[in-house]
Amino acid sequence: MPIPTSKSELLGAITDRFAKLDRALDAVPAELADEKTMEGHAKGTFMSPNNLVSYLIGWNVLVLKWLEHDRNGETVIFPEVGYKWNQLGELAQKFYRDYSEHSFDENRDQLARVKDRLIAEISERTDDELYGSPWHGKWTKGRMIQFNSSSPYENARGRIRKWLKQKTL
Template identity: 75%
Template sequence: MAIPTTKDELISAINGRFAKLDAALDAVPLDIADERSMEGHAKDTMMSVNNLVSYLIGWNELVLKWLDQDAKGKDIEFPEVGYKWNELGALAQKFYEDYSEYSFEENRNKFAAVKDQLVSEISKRTDEELYGSPWHGKWTKGRMIQFNSSSPYENAKGRVRKWLKSNAG
C-alpha cells in the first residue's frame, strides 16, 4: 500500500489495515491470548497477543492526545511526557501495564473504539492541515498519525500471523 498523502488515503489505510489485523486477531484462541510467547517491543522481552493489542491502544490514545494538545495550541512533548524516541521499549511496557487488567476481548473492543475515534478526528481535518506543512521535525501531521496507527497495525498483523503458525496449531 502506498504511503497516504491525503485525508481519504489515510483513513482508508487505517481502516483497511485495522480490518486485516482484526481478522488475524479473530483467529487467536482466547485461552492463550494472555500467554507471553511473542517477542516483545523491548529487547529481550516477551509479550502476549493481549499486550500487543494494549500497545496499539496506547499508541492510538497517544496520537489522540497529540491532536487534542495541538488543537488547543499547547506544546506537545513527543512521543510522551517522560519518554524519548529512543525509549519506545519502555513506553511499550507502560502500555502493556496500562491495559493489563482487561481481557483480550475487552482490549479488542477498546482498540476498535479508539481506532474509530482517531478516524473521526482525522475526518475533522483538511488535507492541508494533515499534509501541508511539517508538524514534528520534517514529518507532517498525517505522516505522524500514519507512523503510529496504520503502520503498526500492519506490523502487528504480521506478528500475529507468525505467532499463530507456531502457537495455535
C-alpha cells in the same frame, strides 16, 4: 500499500489495515491470548497477543492526545511525557501495564473504539492540515498519525500471523 499522502488515503489505510488486523486477531484462541510467547517491543522481552493489543491502544490514545493538545494550542510532547524516542521499548512496557487489567476481548473492543475516535479526528481535518506542512521535525501531521496507527496495525498483523504459525494454529 503506498504511504498515504492525503486524508482520504490515510483514512483508507487505517480502515483497511485495522480490518486485516482484526481478522488476524479473530484467530487467537481465548485461552492463549495472555500467553507471553511473542517477541516483545523491547529487546529480550516477550509479550502476549493481549499485550500487543494494549500497545496499539496506547499508541492510538497517544496520537489522540497529540491532536487534542495541538487543537488547543498546547505544546505537544513527542512521543510522551517522560519518554524520548530512544525509549520506545519502555513506553511499550507502560502500554502493556496500562491495559493489563482488561481481557483480550475488552482490549479489542477498546482498540476498535479508539480507532474510531482517531478516524473521527482525522475526518475533521483538511488535507492541508494533515499534509501541508511539517508538524514534528520533517514529518507532517498525517505522516505522524500513520506512523502510529496504520503502520503498527500492519506490523501487529504480521506478528500475530507469525505467532499463530509458530503455535500451528
